[in-house]
Amino acid sequence: MYQVTVLYNPPADAAAFDKHYREVHAPLAAKIPGVKSYTMSWGAPGPDGSPPPYHLIAVLTFDSAEEFAAGFGGPEGQAAQNDLANFAQAGVTIITGEAEVVV
Numbered sequence: 001m002y003q004v005t006v007l008y009n010p011p012a013d014a015a016a017f018d019k020h021y022r023e024v025h026a027p028l029a030a031k032i033p034g035v036k037s038y039t040m041s042w043g044a045p046g047p048d049g050s051p052p053p054y055h056l057i058a059v060l061t062f063d064s065a066e067e068f069a070a071g072f073g074g075p076e077g078q079a080a081q082n083d084l085a086n087f088a089q090a091g092v093t094i095i096t097g098e099a100e101v102v103v
Contacts, residue, residue, distance in 0.1 A: 001036075001061050002068045003099035008056040009090040010043075018042075020087035021056065028080040034067035035060050055090075061099065068096065 011017035021040075030038055039059045043052025062068040071077050084092055 001063065001099045001101070002065045003097060004060045004062075004068065004072075005095045006056075006058040006060075007054045007093040007095070008058075008088055009092065010051070010055040011088070011090045014055060017055065017087050025080065025083050025087065028076070028083055029058070029060065031076045032060070032071040032080060033074060033076060034062045034071040036063060037061045065098070 008017075026038075026040070029035070037060070041057045041059075043054050043056065045051060062071065072081070
């Protein structure tokens with residue numbers, strides 16, 4: 001399995017970010033060919049009440065690195081990547097690599 005983890009920094013306007021993410025970006029990303037699963041997790045305060053380092057973490061999985069490359073390199077993947085400039089002005093980190101399910 002190949003995994004893409006997208007870490008979104010806390011935005012200045014969380015409500016606008018969330019609206020765009022749910023209504024525009026998530027549907028674009030869900031159309032990327034080869035996506036096997038797509039999960040989103042919104043950051044919550046830590047046990048000590050400290051703010052989360054990320055506003056949103058998205059994880060997409062593919063069967064292989066080749067399927068990831070084809071999906072992200074195609075028009076649907078390019079559309080999702082190009083959309084980042086429309087709502088992720090606070091910054092985003094994308095981490096990719098092989099993944100294993102342990103439990």
